[in-house]
Amino acid sequence: xxxxxxxxxxxxxxxxxxxxxxxxxxxxxxxxxxxxxxxxxxxxxxxxxxxxxxxxxxxxxxxxxxxxxxxxxxxxxxxxxxxxxxxxxxxxxxxxxxxxxxxxxxxxxxxxxxxxxxxxxxxxxxxxxxxxxxxxxxxxxxxxxxxxxxxxxxxxxxxxxxxxxxxxxxxxxxxxxxxxxxxxxxxxxxxxxxxxxxxxxxxxxxxxxxxxxxxxxxxxxxxxxxxxxxxxxxxxxxxxxxxxxxxxxxxxxxxxxxxxxxxxxxxxxxxxxxxxxxxxxxxxxxxxxxxxxxxxxxxxxxxxxxxxxxxxxxxxxxxxxxxxxxxxxxxxxxxxxxxxxxxxxxxxxxxxxxxxxxxxxxxxxxxxxxxxxxxxxxxxxxxxxxxxxxxxxxxxxxxxxxxxxxxxx
Numbered sequence: 093x094x095x096x097x098x099x100x101x102x103x104x105x106x107x108x109x110x111x112x113x114x115x116x117x118x119x120x121x122x123x124x125x126x127x128x129x130x131x132x133x134x135x136x137x138x139x140x141x142x143x144x145x146x147x148x149x150x151x152x153x154x155x156x157x158x159x160x161x162x163x164x165x166x167x168x169x170x171x172x173x174x175x176x177x178x179x180x181x182x183x184x185x186x187x188x189x190x191x192x193x194x195x196x197x198x199x200x201x202x203x204x205x206x207x208x209x210x211x212x213x214x215x216x217x218x219x220x221x222x223x224x225x226x227x228x229x230x231x232x233x234x235x236x237x238x239x240x241x242x243x244x245x246x247x248x249x250x251x252x253x254x255x256x257x258x259x260x261x262x263x264x265x266x267x268x269x270x271x272x273x274x275x276x277x278x279x280x281x282x283x284x285x286x287x288x289x290x291x292x293x294x295x296x297x298x299x300x301x302x303x304x305x306x307x308x309x310x311x312x313x314x315x316x317x318x319x320x321x322x323x324x325x326x327x328x329x330x331x332x333x334x335x336x337x338x339x340x341x342x343x344x345x346x347x348x349x350x351x352x353x354x355x356x357x358x359x360x361x362x363x364x365x366x367x368x369x370x371x372x373x374x375x376x377x378x379x380x381x382x383x384x385x386x387x388x389x390x391x392x393x394x395x396x397x398x399x400x401x402x403x404x405x406x407x408x409x410x411x412x413x414x415x416x417x418x419x420x421x422x423x424x425x426x427x428x429x430x431x432x433x434x435x436x437x438x439x440x441x442x443x444x445x446x447x448x449x450x451x452x453x454x455x456x457x458x459x460x461x462x463x464x465x466x467x468x469x470x471x472x473x474x475x476x477x478x479x480x481x482x483x484x485x486x487x488x489x490x491x492x493x494x495x496x497x498x499x500x501x
């Protein structure tokens with residue numbers, strides 16, 4: 093069917109039963125408006141087209157303001173709400189990031205506390221006032237807030253590159269300083285008390301889980317995802333190459349594979365656990381009381397750790413202190429920071445920063461032990477030369493130089 097006359101309105105096309113706006117100069121093609129092409133509607137369409145061209149010339153075009161409900165709006169990025177843009181950005185990231193991270197990001201984007209901000213503001217309208225409202229709505233706990241700040245800054249930086257947000261839109265995004273909790277390790281006596289209490293209240297499976305945590309320092313997610321095929325009894329070691337986060341198996345936190353050498357406590361713990369799960373044909377080393385996979389850290393903490401800690405009467409500490417406990421045990425036993433860091437899957441820099449107090453303490457004790465060893469070696473050599481025990485200077489231990497003191501008359 094041939095095009096009908098435009099009735100003197102450039103860019104407005106009469107299609108007989110509806111009207112089209114020619115927005116090809118803006119890269120939008122010909123946009124249909126499903127109204128009868130009466131003289132009045134053609135005139136209104138012409139005014140609408142002029143307004144669209146003026147807005148596009150002056151800045152970011154938001155088709156939703158002019159053509160709500162039309163197919164063109166669905167394809168128009170500037171007409172998206174901030175929530176829609178964030179979800180679209182997240183959908184594109186799904187192949188690139190771990191599933192647990194993707195889920196966490198999704199929660200931050202759709203969080204109820206942000207609904208009034210991100211659900212109503214269109215990308216083409218976005219300004220610093222909206223950003224400040226977004227920041228004001230974020231959680232006030234520094235660690236949680238910083239996670240939101242990182243995510244939304246990333247999203248809006250992406251929008252800035254896409255030309256959908258003003259330059260400098262992220263200038264107000266700042267991370268809050270937070271105090272990192274210091275390690276609060278258990279003594280070996282307290283470790284034994286906790287393990288005994290767990291075994292008394294919940295049985296061998298639970299006790300083995302926490303004893304292994306105390307004596308390997310594995311991250312909880314790594315221990316939940318530890319399969320029997322990663323255990324090498326012959327060489328007394330395990331290979332840590334995966335973790336279970338939010339019920340799903342993924343790579344380790346650092347995306348690196350490491351070998352953890354088993355000390356006697358950890359080795360014997362695995363031998364006991366072998367009878368409970370390996371010989372039963374189970375894939376993973378640790379499981380719950382009913383023989384099911386341990387799916388989440390919360391499950392272990394709420395079911396076993398918290399009740400047992402309360403029953404021991406010890407000062408409560410979180411289960412993450414099992415990892416800190418093993419780190420300090422290694423250091424106080426004389427392990428080098430480099431080896432200990434590798435066992436935990438830390439960089440040496442991070443390990444030194446976290447455990448500097450124990451590194452200094454262990455080094456001081458080591459120097460004193462070296463002095464004691466030297467003194468003992470000298471004494472042993474002298475004892476082999478004379479039947480009378482002598483000190484390093486040739487005198488008996490504790491005897492002053494110059495012989496016995498003269499008695500007073």
